[in-house]
Amino acid sequence: MDATTLCSIGELSRRTGLPVRTIRFYSDSGLVAPTTRSPAGYRLYGLDAQLRLELLRTLRELGLDLATIQRVLDRELTVAEVASAHADAVDARIRVLQLRRSVLRAVAASGSGPEGIKLVHKLTQLSGEERRRLIDDFMDGTFGITGSAGAPEGDRAAEAAMVRAATPELPDDPSGEQVAAWVELAELVGDEEFRARMRRTATRQATGGGLDIESEAGEGLMDLVRQKVAEAMESGIDPLGDRAVPVVDDLVHRFAEVFERAPDSEFRHWMAHRFEEAHDPRVDRYWRLVWIVNGWQVVPDLTPVYPWLIQALRGGRGA
Incomplete structure (x- = not known):
């Protein structure tokens, strides 16, 4: 090799923009060894050393450790293999940072104290597998394997499968609302x-309790219930007062038509009982939280209208 193709460590520093001490460190570490030495003992570097040094700098800027870079330079690993592995590692780090950001936003929004912050951090730090295990434990503890008295095993398994199909999955970049919903859900x-409430709901359906009244009545009628009762509540109408009578009478007659029943007092009590069965605030809350965590469109909340309507059905003075 001609001496004119070689350069000193100072010249190599000017060509690459790296400090002399950094090049000397890499050289002493065996990462970029000098091509030869001058008669006076000074290090001389060829084009291959310059290319190795530029690749080394690029890989360091991408966050690779020196041991991995050594394997790349020695051609034990390809750049493509290393890039793929480190891209996965960066993705994982990004997910951690995104989750941490969401946790901080949730804590800021809620004004949680020290214990609340610890709980949020603990529950959101669970891995995806640990979060699934938490839900699996809930499924096993709620529905079991052998079923319960009065609930056929097959029906109970079907009910559990329905709940399991809507398993909450916290996304990699959750919103503050999703983090808060996940913590409450956990x-x-x-x-x-x-x-126990979930078991009672499942048992009622598995033993022939049928669908919830809102499902049987149909979306159109339930939309009307929501509208009429919401309007009555906004107007400050007492469910036991005279002003509630025409509202409730109208709804009772509509339900009686759908269920092919007489709109009498017996039917009113039947309606009240069915709405009480359908309305379990904590079960309702569970499903709403699942919808929020999964990022699904949240259905309108019927819960506020139930207590008013049940009270009016049981104690009203309608026909």
Whole structure:
């Protein structure tokens, strides 16, 4: 090799923009060894050393450690292999940072104290697998494998499958609302009283309790219920007062027509009972939280209209 193709460490520093001490460190580490030395013992570098140094700098800027870079330079690993592995690592880091950002926003919005912050952090730090295990434990604890008295095993399994099909999955970049919903959901599924409520709901349906009254009545009629009762509540109408009578009478007659029943007092009590069965605030809350966590469109909340309507049906003075 001609001496004119070689350059000193100072010239190499000017060509690459790297400090002399950095090049010397890489050289002493064996990452970019000098091509030869001058008669006076000074390091001389060829084009291959310059190319290795430029690749080394690029890989370092991408966050690779020196051990991995050594393997690339020695051709034990290809740049493509290393890039793929580190891209995955960067993706994972981004997900962690996105989740941390969402947690901080949720904490800021809620004004949580120290214990609340610890709980939010603990529950959101769970891996995807750990979060699924939390829900699986809820499924097993709620529905079990052998079923319960009065609930056929097959029907109970079908009910569990329906709930499992809507498993909450916290996204990689959740909103503050989704983080808050996940934390509330995680607390809810660990509560034994709530599990008992879910079991009762499943048992009622598995033993022939039928669908909830809103499903049987149909979307159109339930939209009307929501509208009429919401208007009555906004107007400050007492469900036990005279002003509630025409509102409730109209709804009772509409339901009686759908269910092919006489709109008498017996039917009113039947309606009240069915709405009470359909209305379990904590079960309703569970499904609403699932919808929020999964980023699905949240259905209009019927819960506020139920207590007013049930009270009017049971204690009103309608026909």
